[in-house]
Structure formats: C-alpha cells, structure tokens
Amino acid sequence: MLSATNFSQQLQFESNAVDDSMDEGGAAPHAKKMMWSIEFEKVSKSFGSHQVLVDLDLQVRPGEKVTLIGPSGSGKTTVLRLAMTLAKPTRGDIRIFGESILFDADKKGLSAAQESRIRRRCGMVFQQYNLFPHLTVLQNLILAPTTVLRQSKAQAVESAMVYLRMVGLQDKARSYPAQLSGGQQQRIAIARALVMKPEILLLDEITSALDPELAGEVLDVVRRVAHESRVSLLIVTHEMRFAREVSDRIAVFDRGSIIEQGVPEKIFTQPENERTRTFLQSVLDH
Amino acid sequence: MRAVLEYWSVLAHGLWVTVWVSFCIIVGSIPGAVILGALRLSENRAVRLTSTIIIESIRAPSALVLLYWVAYALPLVPGMPRLSPITAAIVVLALDGAAYGAEIVRAGIEAVHRGQFDACHALGLSKIQGFSRVILPQALSQIVPGFGGLARSMIKWTAIVSFIGVQDVMYVANYIRGQTFDTVAVFCVLAALYWLLTILCGVMFRGLEQLLPLNRALRSSRVELNLTSNLVSESVQ
Amino acid sequence: MTWDWAFVIKILPALGIGVWYTVVVTAAASVIALGLGLALAIMESVSKTYGRAFVLFWLELFRGVPSLVLLYFCFYVLPQLGVTVPAIPIGIVVLGVVYAAYCSEVYRGSLITIQGELRDACVALHLRSYTKWRRILVPLMAQRAAPALLNYVLSLFRETAVLFAIGVPVLMGEANDIGYEHFRYLEPYTLAGAIYLAMNLPFLYVLSRFKDKHA
Numbered sequence: 001m002l003s004a005t006n007f008s009q010q011l012q013f014e015s016n017a018v019d020d021s022m023d024e025g026g027a028a029p030h031a032k033k034m035m036w037s038i039e040f041e042k043v044s045k046s047f048g049s050h051q052v053l054v055d056l057d058l059q060v061r062p063g064e065k066v067t068l069i070g071p072s073g074s075g076k077t078t079v080l081r082l083a084m085t086l087a088k089p090t091r092g093d094i095r096i097f098g099e100s101i102l103f104d105a106d107k108k109g110l111s112a113a114q115e116s117r118i119r120r121r122c123g124m125v126f127q128q129y130n131l132f133p134h135l136t137v138l139q140n141l142i143l144a145p146t147t148v149l150r151q152s153k154a155q156a157v158e159s160a161m162v163y164l165r166m167v168g169l170q171d172k173a174r175s176y177p178a179q180l181s182g183g184q185q186q187r188i189a190i191a192r193a194l195v196m197k198p199e200i201l202l203l204d205e206i207t208s209a210l211d212p213e214l215a216g217e218v219l220d221v222v223r224r225v226a227h228e229s230r231v232s233l234l235i236v237t238h239e240m241r242f243a244r245e246v247s248d249r250i251a252v253f254d255r256g257s258i259i260e261q262g263v264p265e266k267i268f269t270q271p272e273n274e275r276t277r278t279f280l281q282s283v284l285d286h
Numbered sequence: 287m288r289a290v291l292e293y294w295s296v297l298a299h300g301l302w303v304t305v306w307v308s309f310c311i312i313v314g315s316i317p318g319a320v321i322l323g324a325l326r327l328s329e330n331r332a333v334r335l336t337s338t339i340i341i342e343s344i345r346a347p348s349a350l351v352l353l354y355w356v357a358y359a360l361p362l363v364p365g366m367p368r369l370s371p372i373t374a375a376i377v378v379l380a381l382d383g384a385a386y387g388a389e390i391v392r393a394g395i396e397a398v399h400r401g402q403f404d405a406c407h408a409l410g411l412s413k414i415q416g417f418s419r420v421i422l423p424q425a426l427s428q429i430v431p432g433f434g435g436l437a438r439s440m441i442k443w444t445a446i447v448s449f450i451g452v453q454d455v456m457y458v459a460n461y462i463r464g465q466t467f468d469t470v471a472v473f474c475v476l477a478a479l480y481w482l483l484t485i486l487c488g489v490m491f492r493g494l495e496q497l498l499p500l501n502r503a504l505r506s507s508r509v510e511l512n513l514t515s516n517l518v519s520e521s522v523q
Numbered sequence: 524m525t526w527d528w529a530f531v532i533k534i535l536p537a538l539g540i541g542v543w544y545t546v547v548v549t550a551a552a553s554v555i556a557l558g559l560g561l562a563l564a565i566m567e568s569v570s571k572t573y574g575r576a577f578v579l580f581w582l583e584l585f586r587g588v589p590s591l592v593l594l595y596f597c598f599y600v601l602p603q604l605g606v607t608v609p610a611i612p613i614g615i616v617v618l619g620v621v622y623a624a625y626c627s628e629v630y631r632g633s634l635i636t637i638q639g640e641l642r643d644a645c646v647a648l649h650l651r652s653y654t655k656w657r658r659i660l661v662p663l664m665a666q667r668a669a670p671a672l673l674n675y676v677l678s679l680f681r682e683t684a685v686l687f688a689i690g691v692p693v694l695m696g697e698a699n700d701i702g703y704e705h706f707r708y709l710e711p712y713t714l715a716g717a718i719y720l721a722m723n724l725p726f727l728y729v730l731s732r733f734k735d736k737h738a
Contacts, residue, residue, distance in 0.1 A: 084404075084407065084408050085407070086404055086407055086408070112412065112413075116410055116412065119410065120410045122408075123408060123409075124404075124408035126401055126404060126405065126408075128399075128401050130399075130401035130402060130404060130405035131405075132402065132405070132420050132424075133424065133500060133503055133504070134420075134423050134424050134498075134499035134500040134502075134503050135499070135503070136503075143409070143411075143419060143420075144409035144410055144411060147411060147415050147419065148409065148410040148411060148412075148415070176503040176504075176506055176507050177503075178503065178504060178507035179506070179507040192409070193408070193409075196409060196410060202408075342723070342727060343720060345681070345723075346681075346719060346720040346723040347681075347715075347716045347719040347720050347723075348681035348682065348684045348685075348719065350684045350685055350695060351684050351695055351698075351712070351715055351716050351719055352716065354695075354698075354699070354712050355712045355713065355716050358702065358708040358712060359708050359709045359712040359713055362708060362709040363709070438586060438587070442587075442588070442589040442590075443589075445589035445591040445592065446591065446685065449688070456589075456591065456592070460595075463599070469596075469599040469600050469603060470596075470600055470603070473592060473595060473596040473599070473600070476592050477588045477592050477593075477596070480587060480588050480589055480592060481583075481584070481587035481588055482587075483587075484586065484587040485587060
C-alpha cells in the first residue's frame, strides 16, 4: 500500500521548491508551470458582514505538508471547509490539480457530477470525528468505497482492513464507534478518509476534542501518513510541536489572511512578523 | 350487554374495516411524510415554501372537512373521479398523516448532528446516498417514536370515515345501538376496542424501535459497558 | 355541475352563522382546556400518588379513544339518565376535557424545568405554597408553555368540525345542512374548506412569531 518509492527524492525536490517560492515572498510562481495539488486564488469568504477570509492566496504542492496556525477565529478552519466544498467562497477561485471546484471552463457553476469527481481527490478528518454512529467501524470504512467508487464489497473490506491495521485497530472492525475511545474514533476517522485514496488530506483540529494522553496516538498515525504516503496534507492544529515536526511549510493566519509563511525552523525560531511572534509566545508559554 | 354481544360478528367485521383502513393510512402516509419532510429542509427557498404551504393546506381544514369535500364535492368537478367511500377515506387520511408526519421527519433529520452531513460530503457521497445511508437511518431513531404517537392518533382519526358510509367499527356500533338501544354498553365496547387498537399499535412501534440501526448500535455498546462495569465490580469484590 | 356564484351569495349568511358558532365553541372549549389542564398539572405536582394516577388514567383514556366516541356517549347516555343538555354545551365540555388532558402534559413539562431552577430560591424566600404557585410557578408555566398550548388550541379548533355529528351548527354542520337541503355540494363544502383554511391563518401567524422569538 502506502509505498515509499522515491520518497526521499520527492522530499528533497519539494523542500527546494518551497525555499524558492519563499524567496519570492510566497507569490505563486506560475511561470514554473508547477501543478499545485490545491490552490487558492484571491479567495474571500464572509458570513453576513463578518469577513473570515480576505483575498487569500495559498498553494500546496503534491505531497507537501502545510500547517495553518494562528489565533482561533483567524479563518484556518474555513480554508479547509472551502477546500472540501463544505462552503462556497464569496469571491475568488479554488483549484484542485488545476481544476476549479467552483466553475467550469465557461465560468459557469459545476454540475453535481463534475463537482463530485473533483472533490473526490480531497479527504477530510474532523475535530468531532463525525463517524457514523449507526454503522460498525468496518461499515464506516467501506460505505464510501462501495457507494461512491463502486468497489465490490470484498474489495472494499480488503482495503479497509489494510488501513485499519495501519491505524492499529484491526481488532475493532466489528465494534460500533460508541464502544471506542475518542483517540480510537479519530484514528478510525483517518482510516475512513484514507480508504478513499485522497491526494489531498485536510485535517481540521483533529486532536482538539481529545484528552492530551489520547492525542498522542492520533498524531502518531498522522506522522506515519506524512512519512509514508505522497498525499498532500493541509493541517489546522494547535499542537505546535507536532506542526513543527511534520510540516514542510507553516502558514500563519491572522484576521483572515496569511501574515507569514515559511519552513517550520524559520517560523519558530526567527519569525519576521510581530503578530507571529506574539502569537507563538502566547501558545508556546503554555 | 348480552344483546350487544349477540352482534359480535357484525362488530368483528366493522373492527376489521377499521384495522384495514388504519393500516392503509399509516403505511400510506410514510412516503409522503418522508418526501415532504425532506423538502421542508431543502436549500432552495421556493421548494421549502411550497412544501410548507402544501403541508399547512392539508392540515388546515381538518380531515373531516377534507373527507366530505373529496367524497361529495370533488366528483362534481369536471374530469375528477368519483372515489368509493373507502378509497376517499384512505386517500384523505393518508394525506393528512403525511402532512403531520412531515414535521416529525423534519425534526428527526434536524436532530442529526451537522457533522454527519459534512462527513458524507467529505467522503464524496451524493446527497441521495448520504440521506439514505447515513442521515435517515440515524434520524429514524427519533422519527419512529414520533410516528408511533401519530399512528395512535391516526387510528382515532378513522372514526370519522363512518360519516361517508364506510362500515367501520363506529358505523357498526351506531347500527347496533339502533337495534338494541343499549347505548352505554355499545359505546363502552366501542371505546375499549379503540383503546386496545391504539395500545397494540404503540406496542408494535416500540418493537420496531428495537430494530433501528442506531438503537442497535447504542444497545450493543451499552451491553458491553455493562459487561465491563460488571467485570470491574466483580474484580473489586 | 358548474360553480354558481348566485348560490354562493345565497348561502354565505348561513355559513357566517357556522363561523360564529365555530368561534364560540373553540373559545369556550379552549378556556376549559387551558384552565382544567393547569389544574390537572398542579394537582399532579402536589399529589404525587393519587393525583398522578388520576391524570395518567385521564390521559391514557383520551389518547386511546376518539373524541367522536366520547361525544356520542355523552350525547346519547345523558338523556337516558334523565339529564337533558343541549348539544352545544356537550360539545364544548367534551372537547375541553379531552384537550385539558393534552394541555396538562404541556404544563407539566414546563413545570419540571422551572421547579428545578427555582426550587431553592422559593425555599430561601420562605414563600407560602399558595404564593409560590400564584405568583411564580403559574405565570412562568403559562409563559413557557404558550407555543405548545397554542398548537393544541389550533388542533382543538380543527376538531370542532366533528361536533356537527351531534348537531352543533359549526361551519361544517352548516355546510352539510345546506348541501342536503339544496342538493348542491360543490359550493358549500368548497367554501367551508376555504373558510376553515383562512381561519387557520391567525394561529399560524402567531405560532411563527413564537418560533422567531425562540430562534
């Protein structure tokens, strides 16, 4: 399954690329014809009069792990919800592997089928796990592969068991979510997202609802995913140590826009922006 | 009382008609209730408004007025069918049940956690797939008890079908009263029969609740919790 | 048969009488339902054993037996006992009593939430039982239960149509009489339906206001 072929090469290539783009102040290097896995172009989002995102530009390379940090209410979760088409931006465009998830070539809205084909390349794990309580763990994992990808049940079960082993919960296949601890539920939720073989995985504060001692087991799973697969990760988290360790790049959010981004070392040791410094101080002191 | 009981076969026949009509209107109201209830939650304002208007216009004039209208006024409108009394009764009461049931379905769906909708979307399920495989099975845990209460009411609604000539248990009771003049006994038997029917209906719905997916899931986790807590208490002893 | 406007004009006054009786019956039965329902809820709260058993019996009876059966019962049995009561009071009392049972449930639900919140305060202030009920619990109960109670009043209004069975000249009864008399059914039943529908509108308006305030 999650093969590590050419993994080190890819990582090398990516970190170089990240450095390049950073040198250009984070602006999108369109000239290089880089295919972004996900790309936000001048995206704004308002709820009523409240503006959550302001002209956001953000690009993620295939296989890149990007973490969004920043004070709560700064719009990080909204970025993930927009990417997952759980919400629509007020302005701007979002592209997944070059294809807009909002418009077709004629700038008209997408049909349900088109949208579903494009968004299938994204998977998401939620703060509240959102497992289906009426289904067993295994049924949770095979529902989407059998209905959306039209896999046979045997095929779906086989692949589900691979991912259950990966998150270390193969013996819980017949349990119901309510029988599991929060940490176990979240690991199942990660497996459920992975069986759909997403190319981009969105992780929305996946440890915030967990007690600290349970958060560790979930983060371990994410570390494995980050190191062993080529999926792009877009992470929103408050776990700074984890962010530093797993990310290729950190983007700092404040009041709906990115105020600073760069490799973790730089953000955590030499932040340029004053607000970044204050924010990091306030979270790292705790 | 004995005089009344001599008419037991007529009474049984009337009871059978009441049971049959009740069964038809309860089952018949389900598809309408699910569809109207789901439409009430549509993202489209026009669809929402239309379904609200349909629901309120069915409920507003009470089943009795609707029943008379369908039985006596509708056939006079050119091109409209003359329904047999029992068909008219079933159509009208099932419609009324669908309108009341729609609110139960709506409330049940609204009670399903928002995150479940998000998860369906994130997994790529279509609206229909998500509704039928994830949302509705969970909503049923709220909807079925509510529908049980409605079904008990619907059995009582059937009492009015005798007005348009359906020979249900109410119709038959009036007939027996005319024959025996034992009003007290007739109506006591009648009340007892309706009461029994509604109790039976309630029991059946409670049985149905046990079969629902979410209830089964929660029950099995509770059983395990009890087992572990028993084990813990035993090991403590 | 085609729609006859002249006939419509002719029967409107009779239907007007039906509307009047419908309003009267609804209002009177609602007063009984709301008042008696409150009394039942208080009784049930004060006497946990007999009061509760009585209210439960009452509720179970009316949950399982159609109001039509109770109406017929009172209408035919009372004269046999030598009590002659006109149809209108019978209709009002039966509907009022049936709906009192439902309303008592609503009151009870709101009472449970209030008592939890305010029990300690009432004890701390040494309020007499009467004062506690009269000045604090009952007003709060009425306020919190209002939307649900109004829903029952609306159901009661819809059910008044059934009173035509014992000869009360509610709108339904008038429409029925007109149809029978003139052998024309289209206009009276259609008009009655439309008028009943229109009479729902004030209820629905107030209920939607309640919902807005709540949300």
